[in-house]
Amino acid sequence: MFYDMDWAITFTTDGQDHDLLTMAECSIICSVDNLADTATIVLPEAVFNEVILKDIESKIKRGSSVVIKLGYDGNLETEFTGFVENITTNDNTLKILCEDALFLFRKSVKDVELKPTSVKRIAQLLVNQVDPSYKVSCDYDINYEKFTIHQATAYDVLRKLQEETKGNIYFDAATKTLHIHPPYVEKGGEAKFSFHHNIESSSLNYKRAIDKKVEVHIKSTSLDGKVKEVVAGVTGGDRITLNVGPMSDADMRKIAQAALLKSNYDGYDGTFDSWLIPVVRPTYTVELIDLDYEFKNGRYYVVAVTTTFGSGGGKRTVTIGIKVGNG
Template sequence: MVPCAEITIGKLTFTAATEINIRKSWKNFTDTATIKLPKAIYYYDENRNLKPVEHIGNFIKVGDKVEIKLGYNRQLFIEFIGYVARSPRIDIPYEILCEDEMWQLKRKEVSVSIQNATVKQIIQAVAPGYELDCIDEIYGDFSMKQTTAVKVFNELQEKAGIYTFFREGRLVCGKIYSDEKVLSKQPVFEYCENIIDHNLQYIYPDEAKIKVYAKSINKKGEAVTYEAGEDGGDIEHWTDRDGLSKEELKKRTDNRFKNLKTRGGYKGTITSFGWPRVEHGQVIQVVDKKYEERNTKNFVDEVEINMSANGGYRRISDIGRTYRDGEFKRIT
């Protein structure tokens, strides 16, 4: 299969680049792309005459729209949509740094003050106009003045473990693994087949790190929260609907944490070809015919995509927590 690309920056379209690197993850607010272009660049003017680009800064500006399509055998898929985030670096090869829609939310000043707010109300107040996929749970009183939407997202992340990011044009909040619009198809990666390289380590249950953020609304209508587990591992958000007290929520959360600790799985990254395509939040299967007891299904936490003349088209998937069959309903 022959790798191919189509890169649109402003009014310019390229069908090749020295190097392309794309990073997408729920762990970071912003998906990024770095495009490296060779010294000799040509474009078509309004009369369709082919001319050289003498100074890249005259053609590519901060804020220009960017779209990157990659694929094989002229079959292309959109891998990144965003904006030029910084003026092109004039080193050779030219380097263009891009960010997704979060770039816009970093630049606009906002203020929000809501009593007994839900998470959804907070997000809508600071980022209106976007298609929103958000948990609709009580957060409590919330107030931040003369700030940006991204700083509000950071506050939700630090105080309540609620992550916010863009996925395929939608602003997603609090749905790391439970986004119903992520494809249910589970790509299979098998040792000595389509796994080019890996640094996977099998984590046994007693070694697994898990953090559970629990919440319940008590009989007074107040939000009761409790955290159990360890930092640096998998994250789970759990909402109990039974109106529990602090002590009752603690007991149930501790039991839930103990049950989650009984599951092992892989940690690390898998390097594969550009296809099959994988996005963060999707579930993949890791198959080891030699040690079948280690066959697992895992969520993907981060995806790094690389294309270059020497390295070809590669996808690095960072393995997240183990998936339990029937855990969420997904589109097909």
């Protein structure tokens, strides 16, 4: 059975909707390991010998909202919502670079030194300055002995928190809520994939926990200037080093354990390619089915999905993280 792929991209500028009528390709990158999801829409600079750059720039600008929908036979799913971050031209193509709702946090915040503080209190401080109507949902209990904000946007501060704590940070524009959660805790939907049915290709490797030797080093400089270090994992394994702000040994261990989660299971790691159905997003649980090697069957947490589509059709590249159960 064959299906016709359909798409719809709508920009809204100053209250006016503008539907995109032509496109060369589009790529949407969603990941719990990145602060913001992004979309890149590529257009030919000239269509039917008419230059479209002026027309685009008259209707679309930085800060215009964008909604991207995708599906088959008119059954469209919303794949991305966000804002235009930039428009570029190069090599006879026009690119519209978009960012999810965390674009709204690209606002400067006041310089401040917080002693002591927590991830939740830092998030609330940012929200109070960006838009007091926003809310914070944070269940990631990481505390700082000192946290400094200097010549930064709220987005910069959130990026630092994400890099140091590895937390899952995103903004839900529908509920006006900034979310900060521990890695791999939040659960989205579910989907099934079979190596004999709907996995087009894969670079998945089956490994055992005993072979995934990882040694995590968390380093921090305390308020008295002393450098301290927390080490977790297997001595002699692949080394991961993270530098964090001043915090307790207990909080450093939380971050170290979060970094180790990817290594303590027998199962697959890597990526696989599929089509647009079934829909799958980061935080989803996917069940992988291998009819030839049933012992490899299992359920995995999705950490990233790259969705690409254009005249040649569409596909998803799914990156799995930790194993959350057997098949």
